[in-house]
Amino acid sequence: MSSRVSIVKAGSYDFDRVYAAVKKAVGLLGGISDFVEKGEKILLKPNLLSARPPESGVDTHPEVLRAVARLVRETGAEVIVGDSPGGLGFKTAGSTYGESGIKRVCEEEGIRLVDFDKAQNIKGMPISACVGEVDGIISIPKMKTHDLMTLTGAIKNSYGLAVGHFKADCHLKAPRPDEFAKLVVDVFETAIPRLVVMDGITAMEGNGPAAGQLRNAGLVIASNDCVACDAVFADLVGLEPLRIEMTAEAYRRKLGEADLSKIEVLGESLKDAKLHDFKLPEMSVVRKIPRPVFKLLAKAIKFFPRINDKICKKCRICEKSCPAQCITIEEEGSRIDYRRCIKCFCCHELCPYDAISIRRSLLAKIIR
Numbered sequence: 001m002s003s004r005v006s007i008v009k010a011g012s013y014d015f016d017r018v019y020a021a022v023k024k025a026v027g028l029l030g031g032i033s034d035f036v037e038k039g040e041k042i043l044l045k046p047n048l049l050s051a052r053p054p055e056s057g058v059d060t061h062p063e064v065l066r067a068v069a070r071l072v073r074e075t076g077a078e079v080i081v082g083d084s085p086g087g088l089g090f091k092t093a094g095s096t097y098g099e100s101g102i103k104r105v106c107e108e109e110g111i112r113l114v115d116f117d118k119a120q121n122i123k124g125m126p127i128s129a130c131v132g133e134v135d136g137i138i139s140i141p142k143m144k145t146h147d148l149m150t151l152t153g154a155i156k157n158s159y160g161l162a163v164g165h166f167k168a169d170c171h172l173k174a175p176r177p178d179e180f181a182k183l184v185v186d187v188f189e190t191a192i193p194r195l196v197v198m199d200g201i202t203a204m205e206g207n208g209p210a211a212g213q214l215r216n217a218g219l220v221i222a223s224n225d226c227v228a229c230d231a232v233f234a235d236l237v238g239l240e241p242l243r244i245e246m247t248a249e250a251y252r253r254k255l256g257e258a259d260l261s262k263i264e265v266l267g268e269s270l271k272d273a274k275l276h277d278f279k280l281p282e283m284s285v286v287r288k289i290p291r292p293v294f295k296l297l298a299k300a301i302k303f304f305p306r307i308n309d310k311i312c313k314k315c316r317i318c319e320k321s322c323p324a325q326c327i328t329i330e331e332e333g334s335r336i337d338y339r340r341c342i343k344c345f346c347c348h349e350l351c352p353y354d355a356i357s358i359r360r361s362l363l364a365k366i367i368r
């Protein structure tokens with residue numbers, strides 16, 4: 001299979017424009033009938049992190065989901081939609097489906113929206129039982145930065161196929177990005193999507209995946225290869241694809257192509273679609289430091305979460321979701337036990353009120 005990535009410009013979330021861009025992007029790859037057959041049942045997997053409105057840029061935009069769903073249905077295939085948003089100890093899927101606009105679109109389109117509450121064991125991992133009920137998956141990730149992993153795209157979107165506490169437990173088991181990347185790719189490998197359509201119309205830069213700044217990237221990216229899609233995304237924002245651990249790990253396992261010279265880029269060229277001066281997460285500065293030097297300075301280059309009590313609404317999502325159980329939320333003030341904190345930054349990702357910031361040690365500030 002040759003890896004093809006199409007890049008198409010899309011100026012807004014007006015449905016007609018989105019549909020035209022998605023159709024063109026998939027058309028450049030050969031058309032939707034190259035990916036879906038009449039009578040098949042296809043799971044559309046958006047990236048739904050938390051209960052935020054579409055304009056927040058945190059979740060896949062519902063109009064992109066609608067466009068992909070319409071395109072797939074034109075072949076005579078059935079679609080279902082599902083994800084397992086972040087946040088433990090809470091039934092987050094319902095509120096996330098509602099706030100993100102995904103539920104509304106599914107109701108308007110007559111699409112079944114499923115909860116990933118039942119799991120099947122695949123290679124020791126609890127993967128949504130939906131995966132076993134469908135003929136294939138289409139991944140619809142959001143183009144965003146990620147504080148821990150630098151970027152989150154197609155490969156990371158598949159991590160949402162895992163159900164329940166497993167995802168948080170992975171952070172405890174593998175706190176370092178290179179270790180965590182292996183677990184993400186383990187999940188990705190259980191059910192590799194046959195097509196990816198990335199929502200890069202409004203992207204998120206800076207301290208994503210929830211608290212970054214919105215950027216009008218105006219792009220829809222489609223591919224028959226999730227690894228190639230992420231490699232192109234990295235290149236567009238000025239990063240060497242293999243510096244993203246998840247891409248490097250998936251490439252090492254031969255799950256897709258990350259060598260740009262071997263990826264056929266269609267539509268806009270990499271040069272024309274480039275997102276100049278794209279802001280990366282503050283934590284990504286450590287990637288500029290050569291590994292031996294970083295090892296020497298690791299103890300002094302620190303990033304840690306801090307709760308702002310003036311903004312905190314005491315919803316306790318962070319407390320319940322912290323893999324290390326080291327957050328205490330109280331009326332009179334909140335605390336993080338930094339001796340137990342594993343710096344996974346799930347709390348920063350999941351706080352719906354942006355009340356948790358990432359603070360830096362003095363040396364981390366200096367090398368910025």
Ligand code: SF4
Pocket residue numbers: 307311312313314315316317318319329350351352353354355356
């Ligand atoms: S910090 Fe955020 S997630 Fe945690 S309790 Fe406060 S508002 Fe909720």
Ligand code: SF4
Pocket residue numbers: 305321322323324325326327336340341342343344345346347348
């Ligand atoms: S406090 Fe935040 S960064 Fe620390 S372990 Fe808990 S969720 Fe992760």
